[in-house]
Amino acid sequence: xxxxxxxxxxxxxxxxxxxxxxxxxxxxxxxxxxxxxxxxxxxxxxxxxxxxxxxxxxxxxxxxxxxxxxxxxxxxxxxxxxxxxxxxxxxxxxxxxxxxxxxxxxxxxxxxxxxxxxxxxxxxxxxxxxxxxxxxxxxx
Numbered sequence: 802x803x804x805x806x807x808x809x810x811x812x813x814x815x816x817x818x819x820x821x822x823x824x825x826x827x828x829x830x831x832x833x834x835x836x837x838x839x840x841x842x843x844x845x846x847x848x849x850x851x852x853x854x855x856x857x858x859x860x861x862x863x864x865x866x867x868x869x870x871x872x873x874x875x876x877x878x879x880x881x882x883x884x885x886x887x888x889x890x891x892x893x894x895x896x897x898x899x900x901x902x903x904x905x906x907x908x909x910x911x912x913x914x915x916x917x918x919x920x921x922x923x924x925x926x927x928x929x930x931x932x933x934x935x936x937x938x939x940x941x
Contacts, residue, residue, distance in 0.1 A: 817929040828869035847902030847911035881933040888926035895919040
């Protein structure tokens with residue numbers, strides 16, 4: 802079996818890797834913000850908290866931390882196929898957030914931010930597909 806090329810062993814040399822790194826940083830920021838200021842984070846997200854609902858930000862933080870860790874592990878393994886699937890399927894989350902915030906009466910900028918995140922994930926998935934195919938051709 803041929804040895805992988807030097808570039809294949811260095812996933813950080815790809816655009817997709819750095820797009821995913823930005824995702825991990827954004828997710829980590831959201832975990833910190835949701836834990837340190839639940840009410841402020843909920844307002845930022847577009848779903849202001851009722852006093853009885855404060856626990857949802859902790860649930861959000863746990864799940865978001867898991868997703869960030871999963872993406873980080875896939876990045877460090879250079880698993881572009883796995884990252885592609887996470888980015889593509891992950892589009893559902895910001896689309897759902899956009900729908901929820903729209904229904905809650907959030908401002909247009911907040912809804913647009915969620916839609917922009919969905920678009921970012923779609924672009925990231927497309928770039929990862931392209932890079933995965935290019936990597937496979939180089940290794941063949």
